[in-house]
Amino acid sequence: MQGIVATSLIGISLGAQYALLALGFTLIFGILGVVNFAHGGFYVLGGYIAYSAISFLGMPYALAVITAALGTAALGYLFERFLLDRLIDDHLATLMLTLGLYMMISSGILITFGPQSPAFAFPLTGVLRAYGFYVPIENLVVLAVCVAGIVSIYALIYRTDFGRALRALADDRAVATAQGLRPKVLFPTAFALATGLAGLTGALVTPILSLAPHVGDPVLATSFLIVILGGLGSVGGATVAAFLVGMVEAFSAVYLGGSKGALALFVLVLIMLVVKPSGLFGQRARGA
Amino acid sequence: MSVTRRNLLISGAVFAAALAGASGAAMAADQELKIGVVGVLSGPAAQWGLALKGAVEFVAAEANRDGLIKIGGAPYRVSVVAIDSKYTAEGAAAAANTLAGQGVKFIIGAIGSPEMTGVKPIAKRNSMLVLGNSYAKDAIGSQWPLVFHVGPGPSGWADPIIKIAKQKFGMKSVMMVAPNDQGGTDIATVDADAYRKNGIPATEEYYQRGTTNFAPTVTRIMNAKPEAVDLASSPPGDVGIIVKQLRQAGFEGPIGRLGGPGYSEISRVAGGDAVLKDFYWYEPVVIDEKAQQIADDFKKLLGTERPENNLFFQWVSGARMVVKAIAQAGTISDTEKVAAALRTLPVTDPNLGSGHWIGKEFFGVNQELSFPFGVGMVTGGQLQPIVRVEAATGK
Numbered sequence: 187m188q189g190i191v192a193t194s195l196i197g198i199s200l201g202a203q204y205a206l207l208a209l210g211f212t213l214i215f216g217i218l219g220v221v222n223f224a225h226g227g228f229y230v231l232g233g234y235i236a237y238s239a240i241s242f243l244g245m246p247y248a249l250a251v252i253t254a255a256l257g258t259a260a261l262g263y264l265f266e267r268f269l270l271d272r273l274i275d276d277h278l279a280t281l282m283l284t285l286g287l288y289m290m291i292s293s294g295i296l297i298t299f300g301p302q303s304p305a306f307a308f309p310l311t312g313v314l315r316a317y318g319f320y321v322p323i324e325n326l327v328v329l330a331v332c333v334a335g336i337v338s339i340y341a342l343i344y345r346t347d348f349g350r351a352l353r354a355l356a357d358d359r360a361v362a363t364a365q366g367l368r369p370k371v372l373f374p375t376a377f378a379l380a381t382g383l384a385g386l387t388g389a390l391v392t393p394i395l396s397l398a399p400h401v402g403d404p405v406l407a408t409s410f411l412i413v414i415l416g417g418l419g420s421v422g423g424a425t426v427a428a429f430l431v432g433m434v435e436a437f438s439a440v441y442l443g444g445s446k447g448a449l450a451l452f453v454l455v456l457i458m459l460v461v462k463p464s465g466l467f468g469q470r471a472r473g474a
Numbered sequence: 475m476s477v478t479r480r481n482l483l484i485s486g487a488v489f490a491a492a493l494a495g496a497s498g499a500a501m502a503a504d505q506e507l508k509i510g511v512v513g514v515l516s517g518p519a520a521q522w523g524l525a526l527k528g529a530v531e532f533v534a535a536e537a538n539r540d541g542l543i544k545i546g547g548a549p550y551r552v553s554v555v556a557i558d559s560k561y562t563a564e565g566a567a568a569a570a571n572t573l574a575g576q577g578v579k580f581i582i583g584a585i586g587s588p589e590m591t592g593v594k595p596i597a598k599r600n601s602m603l604v605l606g607n608s609y610a611k612d613a614i615g616s617q618w619p620l621v622f623h624v625g626p627g628p629s630g631w632a633d634p635i636i637k638i639a640k641q642k643f644g645m646k647s648v649m650m651v652a653p654n655d656q657g658g659t660d661i662a663t664v665d666a667d668a669y670r671k672n673g674i675p676a677t678e679e680y681y682q683r684g685t686t687n688f689a690p691t692v693t694r695i696m697n698a699k700p701e702a703v704d705l706a707s708s709p710p711g712d713v714g715i716i717v718k719q720l721r722q723a724g725f726e727g728p729i730g731r732l733g734g735p736g737y738s739e740i741s742r743v744a745g746g747d748a749v750l751k752d753f754y755w756y757e758p759v760v761i762d763e764k765a766q767q768i769a770d771d772f773k774k775l776l777g778t779e780r781p782e783n784n785l786f787f788q789w790v791s792g793a794r795m796v797v798k799a800i801a802q803a804g805t806i807s808d809t810e811k812v813a814a815a816l817r818t819l820p821v822t823d824p825n826l827g828s829g830h831w832i833g834k835e836f837f838g839v840n841q842e843l844s845f846p847f848g849v850g851m852v853t854g855g856q857l858q859p860i861v862r863v864e865a866a867t868g869k
Contacts, residue, residue, distance in 0.1 A: 189697070196689045203687075293516075301520040302782070303711050305742040313722050322722045395686050396711045396743045404684045439690030440697075444681030445654040447690065 188318050193440045194433070199325050201432025202332035206387045207405060208412040208424040209339050210380035216419030217356045217376045218266075218274060223284040225384050225409055226402025227291035228258045232385025233392030233401070234295055237306045247309040251389040258385025259378040266377035267370075274373065288402070296399040308393040324394045331390055335383065336425060342379075343421055352376050356419065415455055417468025427466055430454075507543050507806045509534060509793075510573035510602075511556035512566050512583040512593055519561045519709070521783045522585050527556045528772070528781040529789030530582045535775040537797050545804055552797065559584050563592035570596035579603065579809050580800070582624075582793050585785075587613070587656045594618050603809040603816075605792050607785075609707060609733070610660045614837045620813050623833060623842035624792035628661050628706075630832060630842065630866035631756055632668035632732050635849050638861065639754045640672055642853065643728040645702035647675045649695055651716065652706040652733075654680035661707040665732045669704070676704075685712070692719045700727070707733030714743020721749050728752040735784045737850050748855040757848035759787040760862045764825045791823040792843055817841065821865075829865035 207229065214222045232254040239250035265287060273279040308324040343349035351372055354362040363369060384405075392401065412431050416423030434454055439447035458465065511530050513523030534552040537543055543550040555578060557569035566589035573581060574596060580603050584593050587610035597604045603620045606613065609627035639645070650666045652658030658680060666676035677698065681691050695703060703720065705713045713731055717740065720729065729750070731740070735757050741747055759765055765787055772780040780786055799816035800806060817840070821829040826845050833842030844867065848860040 189693075192693060193690070196693065199689070200687060296516070296520065300782075301524075302739045303714065303743045307745050311745070313724075315724075320723060396715050398711050401686060401711075404686050407684070436690050439681075440693045443679065443694065444685065444691055448682035 189440070192319055193436050195319070195321060196440070197433035197436035198429070199329055199432070200435055201429030202329050202336070203387060203391055204408055204412055204432055205425045205428035206332045206335050206383055208409045208416070208428045209336065209421060210383035211409040212413045212416065212419055212421060212424040213339075213343075213352075213380045213383075214377060215413065216421070217352050218270075218373055219277070220270065220274070220280045220284065221277075222377075222380070223281060223406065224265075224288040224291065225380075226404075226406035227288040228262065228381040228384035228402075229388035229405045230295060230392075230397075230399060230402040231261070231291055232258045232388030233306070233397045234299060234388075235385065236389035236393075237304055237397060240306075241304070247393075251386065254389035255382045255386035258388075259382030262381025263374045263378035265381075267374040270377070271370065271373060274369075288406075292399050292402060299399065301399060303396045303398045306393045306397045322394070328390050328394060332387075335386065339379075339383070340421070348372075348375075411451070411455055413465075415458055415465055417465030420465065420467040423465055423467030505545075505548055505550045507550045507552045507800065508576065508578045508580075509552060509554050509796075510570075510576075510578040510581040510583075511554055512559050512569040512573070512581055512589065513556065513585055514561035514589070515556065515558035516560060519586070521781070522785055523558070523561075523583075525781040525783035525786035526583050526585060526789045527554070528776075529786050530554050530556070530793045532768070532772050532776060532780070533790060533793035533797055536771070536794075539775065542797060542801050543806075544801070545806060550806065559589045559592070561586055561589060563588040565589070565592070567592035567596055569593075570600075570602070574600040574602065579807060580796060580812075581605070582789065582796065584608070587660060591656075594621055597621065601809050603796070603813055605796050609664075610656055611664070612837075614833060614839055614841050616838045619839070620809055621841070622792075622796075622813075622816065623837075625758055625788050625847075626832060626842055626844050626866050627836075628664040628668065628732055628756075629836040630844055631847055631863070632665050633671065634863050634866070635730075635732055635754065635756055636668050636672045636674070638849050638851075638863075639702075639728065639730060640674065642754070642851070643702065643752060645674060645728055647700045648677075648702040648704050648730075649698055649700035650676055650678045650704050650706055651691065651695065652678075652680055652708050653683040653712075655683055658683070658707055661733050662704075665704060665706050668732075674702075686715075688712070688716045688719050692716065692723050692725075695720065696723050696725065702728045702730065704730040704732055706731065710736030710739040711743055714740045717744040717753070718749055721751065726751075728754065731755040734758070735850075737852075741852075747852050747857050750852045751855050753852040755850045757784065757850045757860050759784055759791075759826060760846065760848040760860050761787070762862075764827075768825050787826065788845070791826045791845055794823060795819060795821070795843065821845065827865075830867050832866060 211225050214220050235254040235257045236250040239245040239253045310323050312323045314321045351367050412427045413424050416427030438450035511527050513526040515523045531554050534554050537552045541549050559566035559569050566584045570593045582605050584590050585607045587608045590606045590608040605622045605624050607624050614621050614623045648669050650662040652662035669676040769780045799812050803812040803815040805811050829845040831840045832844045834840045844865040846865050850860050851858040
């Protein structure tokens, strides 16, 4: 029983991090119809912005995290507004643009900071131990911020006019535009929101794991897997799938081992694609 | 000024002489020995490839400074053609093919097992001499007579390091943890055998390469209750996270990494030497004053600092051996003759000391360079001086 609880704690922790990442990924697809291959790049960039803000500007960690979220959001806004927006309906072009941006971000970081991980530690250390369980304090803080982030995104999407406008655009852009909504303003803002989330996650998670130019690769793969499982474009699906993936990853890795654990996750996605190709909460394939 | 027939003839003669001179200069410039480098120059392992590239460029500059390569009395300039292998078999194979297309007959590198797997068939087909790394069980062998090993794999150095670690920490069981591909399993299994031969029962645990959060793996390790953990050839970033998460989980035993250098990055990612607590690892070269001289010469010759990774020194000693063999064989095209010269060269380096050719017992061929190496250790959270170990013999 103790093992199950301990593994569940790991699963919840992983799931919260994955959810914050996957929400941004699925938002961009759901609203803009763009598969953002640069998502992992924004995650890494968030980590490096926070690291630079602390190491070179002497900022406190909390302020560095906010700077990272705003910095990646600003870059995302500019990228969507001046590049992506011109080709927003050309899926192949947007795919190439985001892939190119990812390569530019990771190469730029590699050239600027080098291939090695820098010293980037979470400001709070220590482990809470009780009844045979242990939880690193840093994990608890990250979990709390992730949960707050997820709740905020839900409130923004489902409880504000801005969120209603985004959902209207996602539902039917032509009708929404005819009603007076302005994609030229809302699309870059939505993109910035998503990239800001990736940057926020990077700034939070890289100090408790590691920061290096390549750490965005598995992030992209995991985000992709989660949104496919949850249903491309579904905010609720991405959240549920993120925690499901976190749990499956934790339990399969602990009880089956690392290799079989990874296999279990892909088998799960494969079964889902066969049984329900649109994913857990996917309604239909998104129109062009 | 009128153009007379005489002026025209003189102009023509001067022009012809100039052309001939230029042609001669061009011919002289063509006297060139190209050495290929196949290494990972981008991505997470770029540091290893940059160390390799820097080492070969340094050895080429040394050879040019000393006029080392003379074929039939004519001086040859040594140049380096480096191609990114992207740390994949297909990337390395493509790089080797490109080099073969450029007429390159000597390859220094590749580094990892997948890359070497890609390079060897291309090199064999084109009669290229390869001095590679890779800790794979089939890194070299009788089926690849022109493939040499720049340094021993774990079959050469795991045993002496385990003896030192056992004496220091007295562990009675160990769990090997490594990525679940050839780059992980080939090293971890050899290390595990070496532990068992030293009376320490070893179990093996593999994780999916690309894992970023090792909390589940750490839980699995803790459930198995080993006295020590050895992270073998896990990348430095992974090692840093695993060590940190193991210590958070309450693991108090020693942690080894019998797979290569990378202490600085591991310590940074883990959170410092206090987190490493009791930690030991394989260091390919002991950086003493003589070895440091290479770094100073590098700056003088190439005008920049040497690459950070310590594998640089190992590649310098290996590349020097290849260049010496080419000079001794007196050919830049007959790689079999160069290989024969290389096999008979005494293993010695002006900066790193003397060693041996080994590999017969493990690989079936004596084509593995073995120089003195080091054992790094952190005990009680304090970094200790690197312990020098004499070159492995007879393996």
